[in-house]
Amino acid sequence: MSSTTIETAAARRNEVFSAISSANGTEDAVEAIAHLLAVPVDQAREVLKTPLEAFVGHTTDHPVGSGPHGFSLFPFRDTADHADLYHSRSSDETSATAGEWDQQKTEEERKAGLARVEAESAMWFVAVDTSRDQPVGLVFGEQIDDGDVDVAIWIHPEERKKGFGLAALKECRRELAAFFPGKHVIVRAPLPGSR
Incomplete structure (x- = not known):
């Protein structure tokens, strides 16, 4: 899979995670990600298999931008x-x-x-x-x-x-x-x- 797809998914991680959490099973999530990122279904399936580190990074230098305090x-x-x-x-x-x-x-x-x-x-x-x-x-x-x-x-x-x-x-x-x-x-x- 193209690294561009992962980069795009990482840049839009809030939307990707929302699509995954709202999906009714794996295939529904694959279709939602394919539509969201405008990529083929096989690439969307690979996004689901990608380690979490690719999306949230390894460092803790930055606070959660959109997350809640406390x-x-x-x-x-x-x-x-x-x-x-x-x-x-x-x-x-x-x-x-x-x-x-x-x-x-x-x-x-x-x-x-x-x-x-x-x-x-x-x-x-x-x-x-x-x-x-x-x-x-x-x-x-x-x-x-x-x-x-x-x-x-x-x-x-x-x-x-x-x-x-x-x-x-x-x-x-x-x-x-x-x-x-x-x-x-x-x-x-x-x-x-x-x-």
Whole structure:
């Protein structure tokens, strides 16, 4: 794939990430990116596979330009508050669950995720607007078979369009790169029924 396509995608990363997070599965995301960047579908598919570092860079010299002030990520814990947030995500029809998980399925997935965190094959975070002490979303970093790290970000519908998604993306890249050194951090389109 032409490096120009990646450069264009990086320059328009806010739009690209928005297209990915709004997509209903991988093929929908591919089509949205192809349309957004005016590139063939095969190049759009490669954009989805590109390591996150190509989009957000390696340095922290610059603050998040469009992001919110007072933002931080905290480890996801086995607490009632964090469980409630996870349940909110599972019932959100725009999330990777398509809003179809019932209470039992949600609890099974939450406990399985906590087990992966304990086994150090995953890192989950709660995104918090610290200026209000308000949780605004979740970030899931999951190591996959080839060692790379899949990242999925969910922002509560009431907190969208405020810069939290991009802030979460940039902050989690640093956290995941430190926890999984030498691994690619990849944002993939959400798949209904996954994670």
